[in-house]
Amino acid sequence: MNKIYLDNAATTPVRKEVVEAMLPYFTESFGNPSSVYQIAQMNKKALDESRETIAKYIGSQTNEIFFTSGGSEADNWAIKGIAEAHKNKGNHIITTKIEHHAVLHTCEYLEKHGYEVTYLDVDDNGLVSPEAVEAAIKDTTILISIMYANNEIGTIMPIKEIGAVAKAHKIPFHTDAVQAVGQVRIDVKDQNIDLLSLSGHKINGPKGMGVLFIKRGLKLENLIHGGGQERGRRAGTENVPGIVGLAKAMELTYTDFDAKIEKMTKLRDKLIKGLLESIPYCKLNGHPTKRLANNANIGVEYVEGESLLLLLDMNGIAASSGSACTSGSLDPSHVLLALGIPHEKAHGSIRFTLGVQNTEEEIDVVLEKMPAIVQRMRDMSPLWEE
Amino acid sequence: MNKIYLDNAATTPVRKEVVEAMLPYFTESFGNPSSVYQIAQMNKKALDESRETIAKYIGSQTNEIFFTSGGSEADNWAIKGIAEAHKNKGNHIITTKIEHHAVLHTCEYLEKHGYEVTYLDVDDNGLVSPEAVEAAIKDTTILISIMYANNEIGTIMPIKEIGAVAKAHKIPFHTDAVQAVGQVRIDVKDQNIDLLSLSGHKINGPKGMGVLFIKRGLKLENLIHGGGQERGRRAGTENVPGIVGLAKAMELTYTDFDAKIEKMTKLRDKLIKGLLESIPYCKLNGHPTKRLANNANIGVEYVEGESLLLLLDMNGIAASSGSACTSGSLDPSHVLLALGIPHEKAHGSIRFTLGVQNTEEEIDVVLEKMPAIVQRMRDMSPLWEE
Amino acid sequence: MYSEKVMDHFMNPRNVGEIENASGVGTVGNAKCGDIMKVYLQIEDGIIKDAKFKTFGCGAAVATSSMATELVIGKTIEEALKITNKSVAEALDGLPPVKMHCSLLAEESLHAALWDYAKKNNITIEGLKEPVADVHDHDHHDHDHEEGSGCC
Amino acid sequence: MYSEKVMDHFMNPRNVGEIENASGVGTVGNAKCGDIMKVYLQIEDGIIKDAKFKTFGCGAAVATSSMATELVIGKTIEEALKITNKSVAEALDGLPPVKMHCSLLAEESLHAALWDYAKKNNITIEGLKEPVADVHDHDHHDHDHEEGSGCC
Numbered sequence A, B: 001m002n003k004i005y006l007d008n009a010a011t012t013p014v015r016k017e018v019v020e021a022m023l024p025y026f027t028e029s030f031g032n033p034s035s036v037y038q039i040a041q042m043n044k045k046a047l048d049e050s051r052e053t054i055a056k057y058i059g060s061q062t063n064e065i066f067f068t069s070g071g072s073e074a075d076n077w078a079i080k081g082i083a084e085a086h087k088n089k090g091n092h093i094i095t096t097k098i099e100h101h102a103v104l105h106t107c108e109y110l111e112k113h114g115y116e117v118t119y120l121d122v123d124d125n126g127l128v129s130p131e132a133v134e135a136a137i138k139d140t141t142i143l144i145s146i147m148y149a150n151n152e153i154g155t156i157m158p159i160k161e162i163g164a165v166a167k168a169h170k171i172p173f174h175t176d177a178v179q180a181v182g183q184v185r186i187d188v189k190d191q192n193i194d195l196l197s198l199s200g201h202k203i204n205g206p207k208g209m210g211v212l213f214i215k216r217g218l219k220l221e222n223l224i225h226g227g228g229q230e231r232g233r234r235a236g237t238e239n240v241p242g243i244v245g246l247a248k249a250m251e252l253t254y255t256d257f258d259a260k261i262e263k264m265t266k267l268r269d270k271l272i273k274g275l276l277e278s279i280p281y282c283k284l285n286g287h288p289t290k291r292l293a294n295n296a297n298i299g300v301e302y303v304e305g306e307s308l309l310l311l312l313d314m315n316g317i318a319a320s321s322g323s324a325c326t327s328g329s330l331d332p333s334h335v336l337l338a339l340g341i342p343h344e345k346a347h348g349s350i351r352f353t354l355g356v357q358n359t360e361e362e363i364d365v366v367l368e369k370m371p372a373i374v375q376r377m378r379d380m381s382p383l384w385e386e
Numbered sequence C, D: 001m002y003s004e005k006v007m008d009h010f011m012n013p014r015n016v017g018e019i020e021n022a023s024g025v026g027t028v029g030n031a032k033c034g035d036i037m038k039v040y041l042q043i044e045d046g047i048i049k050d051a052k053f054k055t056f057g058c059g060a061a062v063a064t065s066s067m068a069t070e071l072v073i074g075k076t077i078e079e080a081l082k083i084t085n086k087s088v089a090e091a092l093d094g095l096p097p098v099k100m101h102c103s104l105l106a107e108e109s110l111h112a113a114l115w116d117y118a119k120k121n122n123i124t125i126e127g128l129k130e131p132v133a134d135v136h137d138h139d140h141h142d143h144d145h146e147e148g149s150g151c152c
Ligand SMILES: Cc1ncc(COP(=O)(O)O)c(C=O)c1O
Pocket: A235, A236, A237, A238, B009, B010, B069, B070, B071, B072, B073, B075, B100, B102, B147, B149, B150, B151, B176, B177, B178, B179, B199, B200, B201, B208, B209, B210, D152
């Protein structure tokens, strides 16, 4: 039985072309880009070209791209780096209740160190309004950090408008675009973004590779101190194969982009419509239209998420859930709770996220199998009564 | 002309077996180890096994191994993590003048934040004595961080004895073992080590992969906050291929270990002896016997390091130098200066570092070419007079 | 993550269902994770003749329900009282640390069903305490945070 | 890192050596990096007939010495004075930002040699200032820290 992988928001397979692009840099062209000799200079060149490629696809300058070990490091760096470098101006940070933990836990950490954080509410669909952001601004606000698109429910925020608010108030604006990159077109200049995090493994690139875009001239304390790599802003011998792989993944992701997004949107809508029609007590979580092309998050009542995942897995379908039971923390998804979904319903959410490799046949299989699986679980539940 | 690569302390080629071990985890077994479904569970298993392998070779428990993005992150985490978690006990840190920048710049950063740092002197050979460490301890000392072996001059510190001092005073002891791993046998328990940093790309493993060993029970603040990976201590989707590759590299490094070290030591000594005999005004930097098996650091008077590197490169030999001219900072190596080597002599240091792949023939070529190259440079120098 | 035995009991749970006019019924929920387990016991002459369950919960919750009912059938009340969450977990070849609390649900709902039986029959069962509706996992914070963070 | 032209002048430096009884000799060092450059000029009828150098320094230092001597031969003193570190760097198809300071050494040692000539001949050269023994790179901190950190 062929596995149907519908958890591309968690991570994606690395594309063959990406692996091929990386391979020479492991064994042949392995030199330390900081070195003087020729074999290292080839690596330096690969590094520069990769930086250019990534800059191109987010509309930045080449020297505004800094490589990190992933989305989490980029988020930590952006937030702690601004907090520290701008603490003479204030101690207030604005973010939302539905950020990824890499942002939320970093903010909570800063709260223990004298910073004040406003966690903005979102509406039923997961949106935060530019007005709400503006209303939260104080004299002491030194950072606004709002995710481009949510990883669980796929809601896309009005980033350009929020960025405009930040700009008008001269406050640095960071966006965690880990889920948005590869799903939407990004232009940091046009969208008023000062700092942007992205991660390789969400776009069929390597794990352990990310980028922080830092607008030229913006003051930011380092997160990882040491050698002079990344123009003195991020220490550590450069992961050249990873960097080359990330650039290749960016390039592939944005090739034939519109056609890919159109296809994915169609599959997504077919999946959502099919599930809502065939399963009673079931609804779509997140925004109906302002959502990532690859995200279908369905709330299924009277069903527990982890069990549902396991049964789907037994049926060859990989997905994920905001259920407490799949996490170490026992708390159900903070994102679903922030949407106002009650505890017991948040429990039964299931997230299907598409990737470039998914086909219509796979969606048909899911639509065929899901109703029986849900029914089986409901039959076993003490809460379910027909 | 085949290149002779003698800069293995900077970075090493990834071994074929390591690349092969990594490959399946890019495209086939790519799942997020945190997920519930089967394809992710295979990755979880690979992760657990890799952790076990690494633990085995440094004598730790499996749950004391935490993956990082490299040596620099591990150093930053260890030092900042202890500084913050133990600040109620004191604010004093002991280290040496010859640490890697990942340690030094982290300490300097902490100095700006109210910490006090003692940078211990070293002797002519680069050694720091356990007595000097003990003498520097105060009531407020919360961390001792001393590198296992120096990256430039290869001097190996009396780690076990320093660890014993730290233990007697109940002060956490961190060692940057990035250069030592793969060159010496490490046993964190026997050697009284509480925290140890290592890096993949120095042992023919992947770049962008490191480990911080944290002794069970030791309090340490996180450096990268976010998801619950690494048992809640280091956020970010795990770089599974990198982790698998690092484990494989550890295994290969410590296979046939004694024979390899013996061979390398012989080549190293041949190189050192040959150079000192054939080139006047030339001396060995670092300790004559307590030095890494792969390190030959030679001070060549009346010669500038970068030029020497470039000429060697033209002759197919890759090495490195502590010369100011190879760095962005214009200052010559802080390590050589700490040994008491004057500015102008530090200039002409050249470091050859061997790897498993080097042969005796290669050493012969270097011995044959170096004297003429040095002579050519001296002839061009306004300082040189026969 | 789960042992083969857990997966077997999850995929093919034994004793799912209800017992009409059961001698004792116990329902217990875990306030934290929100999972709920309901156990039905048929007791005759101090011997548990039959047991059934309904569970809304994670894989471990379903598997421990299944295993707990299996273990309890044929036992005397005294023997049944000796079944702990640990023994259920052991019978399943173990559970991941974060999932040990799920097996508490099984232990507690069994006790709740026995309490219900005792109340209905106006007897006291030695060593049985009044069940609480909500199970808390007291030692959850003792072990390290485990891998896994839901949506990545 | 270096252009082909820099590498060519580094590998095959033009005009290495000394001029006996030179009209002017200038030695300049960079206090920071420790490099030293010595330039010899042979001047006849206000024209620079020959130039030679000796340099202890990095690749860029050697290449700029070589290029500076090349550029200066055949020029009048006035023309020679117009040679700046930027023009030397340009003639080499550019230098990496961190290496621009090395080309200053070439400019300054040329000036120092001209100053020596003027002093010996008791003349003043318009626009020529007394050279300093040590060259400092004032705008070094203006640009970002560059890649490269010596021993890794
Ligand atoms: C002693 C020492 N510590 C730390 C590092 C940093 O390791 P990485 O490049 O993996 O960040 C290096 C080498 O770069 C090193 O030699």
